[in-house]
Amino acid sequence: MKDQYTISFLNEEAVLISFANKIDCEINDRVIELHRLLEQTPFPGLIESVPAYASLAVYFNRSELPKASPLSVFSFVESFLKNLISRLPAGTFAERRKIKIPVLYDGEDLPALADQRQLKTEEIISIHTSVPYRVFMLGFLPGFPYMGMVDARIAAPRKITPRTCVPAGSVGIAGFQTGIYPQASPGGWQLIGRTPLKIFDAIKNPPGMLMAGDEIIFFAVSQNEFNALNEY
Amino acid sequence: MSIKIIKPAMITTLVAGPRKGYRRWGIGAGGAMDMVAMKVSNFLVGNEGDQAALELGYSSSQILILHDSLISASGKGFELYLNDKLFPLWHPVKVKANTLLRLTKTPGGTWAYLAVQGGWKAEDWLGSCTTNSAARKGGYLGRMLQTNDMVEAETNYLADETGSLPWSISVPLLNQFYSPFNEIRCMPSIETDWLSESSKQVFSSGEFGVSSQSNRMGYRLNGPHLFVKEKNELVSSPVEVGIIQLLPDGNLVMLMADSQTTGGYPRIASVAQADLPKLAQHLPGEKIYFKWISFLEAENLLQDRDTRLAELKHSCHLQLSLMR
Numbered sequence: 280m281k282d283q284y285t286i287s288f289l290n291e292e293a294v295l296i297s298f299a300n301k302i303d304c305e306i307n308d309r310v311i312e313l314h315r316l317l318e319q320t321p322f323p324g325l326i327e328s329v330p331a332y333a334s335l336a337v338y339f340n341r342s343e344l345p346k347a348s349p350l351s352v353f354s355f356v357e358s359f360l361k362n363l364i365s366r367l368p369a370g371t372f373a374e375r376r377k378i379k380i381p382v383l384y385d386g387e388d389l390p391a392l393a394d395q396r397q398l399k400t401e402e403i404i405s406i407h408t409s410v411p412y413r414v415f416m417l418g419f420l421p422g423f424p425y426m427g428m429v430d431a432r433i434a435a436p437r438k439i440t441p442r443t444c445v446p447a448g449s450v451g452i453a454g455f456q457t458g459i460y461p462q463a464s465p466g467g468w469q470l471i472g473r474t475p476l477k478i479f480d481a482i483k484n485p486p487g488m489l490m491a492g493d494e495i496i497f498f499a500v501s502q503n504e505f506n507a508l509n510e511y
Numbered sequence: 512m513s514i515k516i517i518k519p520a521m522i523t524t525l526v527a528g529p530r531k532g533y534r535r536w537g538i539g540a541g542g543a544m545d546m547v548a549m550k551v552s553n554f555l556v557g558n559e560g561d562q563a564a565l566e567l568g569y570s571s572s573q574i575l576i577l578h579d580s581l582i583s584a585s586g587k588g589f590e591l592y593l594n595d596k597l598f599p600l601w602h603p604v605k606v607k608a609n610t611l612l613r614l615t616k617t618p619g620g621t622w623a624y625l626a627v628q629g630g631w632k633a634e635d636w637l638g639s640c641t642t643n644s645a646a647r648k649g650g651y652l653g654r655m656l657q658t659n660d661m662v663e664a665e666t667n668y669l670a671d672e673t674g675s676l677p678w679s680i681s682v683p684l685l686n687q688f689y690s691p692f693n694e695i696r697c698m699p700s701i702e703t704d705w706l707s708e709s710s711k712q713v714f715s716s717g718e719f720g721v722s723s724q725s726n727r728m729g730y731r732l733n734g735p736h737l738f739v740k741e742k743n744e745l746v747s748s749p750v751e752v753g754i755i756q757l758l759p760d761g762n763l764v765m766l767m768a769d770s771q772t773t774g775g776y777p778r779i780a781s782v783a784q785a786d787l788p789k790l791a792q793h794l795p796g797e798k799i800y801f802k803w804i805s806f807l808e809a810e811n812l813l814q815d816r817d818t819r820l821a822e823l824k825h826s827c828h829l830q831l832s833l834m835r
Contacts, residue, residue, distance in 0.1 A: 290754075291813050295701055302746055327533075417535060479646075
């Protein structure tokens with residue numbers, strides 16, 4: 280596969296590889312595959328790479344790069360990454376962690392969403408739990424997963440006035456994305472439920488349960504099941 | 512050795528070197544707003560540079576020093592008083608037990624740093640002691656310091672009297688880190704070409720003021736509005752400290768030490784890392800000007816900055832060793 284991309288600097292110690300500017304599963308696959316290849320074959324001085332929807336940021340320590348680069352650290356990193364991208368295996372990758380996440384579908388925005396779509400809340404639940412979602416990226420808050428793609432029947436825009444405090448564990452929808460709030464935070468996603476699992480636990484290392492590239496399946500639980508599983 | 516917060520500044524946290532390697536979980540590097548002042552205050556008391564220091568911003572504060580200690584206060588826009596006697600910033604100072612330290616706000620800066628020999632005891636989280644307010648970890652219980660909080664130093668010190676040590680670092684050397692104060696040098700960034708030609712010019716010729724809607728995550732700017740050639744949505748993509756984003760209303764926001772790891776607004780410029788400390792030291796209402804520079808120029812500025820810091824560290828440690 281011939282990849283289309285650009286490499287630019289984010290600052291003196293970070294570059295960004297942009298494959299596109301859209302939410303697209305195939306492009307996100309390339310991002311995550313490059314992220315994994317870079318983890319397996321790092322260059323000296325690499326700190327980490329950070330996958331996003333259609334781009335990968337690469338962070339490094341300038342002082343630890345090979346001294347061979349004559350002019351600028353950018354030329355070294357750029358040529359290393361170009362070489363790596365040319366060695367990306369073709370096709371979509373298969374390896375994906377599959378993670379099941381229980382949800383009590385009692386979100387504050389669920390009744391209004393059902394009303395607006397002329398669906399029963401049970402139908403919204405069955406649509407939300409009917410397909411696996413991929414974690415495209417983490418961002419916004421420590422451990423916040425951006426997942427998709429949500430079925431068009433229940434896709435819903437962000438709230439015009441964000442809530443000042445969304446409780447930790449809340450499961451929401453924003454456009455074709457679905458996400459989980461790892462911490463209590465202000466937020467504008469439409470809340471449909473909450474998970475009893477701590478998807479972010481600061482005392483663990485790594486503290487985040489989910490990673491870009493994971494496949495998530497939501498399943499509905501009752502209040503009693505939620506109480507039994509509750510980690511908060 | 513320990514201290515008690517009598518009156519915190521508006522923002523008072525324990526900061527340290529950056530937390531590296533956790534951005535992929537959405538955890539930013541964090542660290543000091545003015546890493547030069549933080550490092551130098553550490554050097555002055557014999558530390559390596561990235562040990563935890565108290566960062567005090569925007570307003571005056573009072574701290575009771577309960578035991579003998581070797582401290583240093585650095586930064587811009589503050590005066591240091593020990594039991595009501597004025598002492599210089601950017602100096603190592605011996606302090607006797609039960610001394611009231613006051614950092615009084617004056618014009619010309621935003622952040623002060625208080626370092627102690629051995630560093631302050633702080634919670635290490637994922638390889639750094641710096642506070643992460645979003646995850647409520649690191650530093651002092653992951654939060655800002657409040658009245659009556661006690662902070663301990665890692666080591667003890669015996670002071671014969673309260674007084675400055677007989678050496679310091681040269682003012683011209685210090686000024687190199689902060690001048691010209693209002694000029695912020697920027698490299699083009701990922702979406703700079705989204706800007707209209709006239710907006711690109713306005714960016715480097717206009718006068719921008721730091722807005723009162725500014726905090727450790729970002730500084731908003733008041734000033735001429737900038738426009739993109741055509742309206743484009745950006746899908747969320749990584750950002751970095753120093754990135755300047757264009758908001759939908761035409762205003763700019765500069766991402767600071769506690770910024771998110773990803774963002775969805777066009778990245779129209781990236782502040783040279785060497786200019787981040789002086790940028791951070793601007794108070795709301797103060798004016799700044801942007802100047803476009805190349806990546807190579809920014810690299811050279813950073814290299815020079817790091818060389819100067821390394822020299823400073825060496826001289827401070829040498830002076831301290833001569834006193835033993």
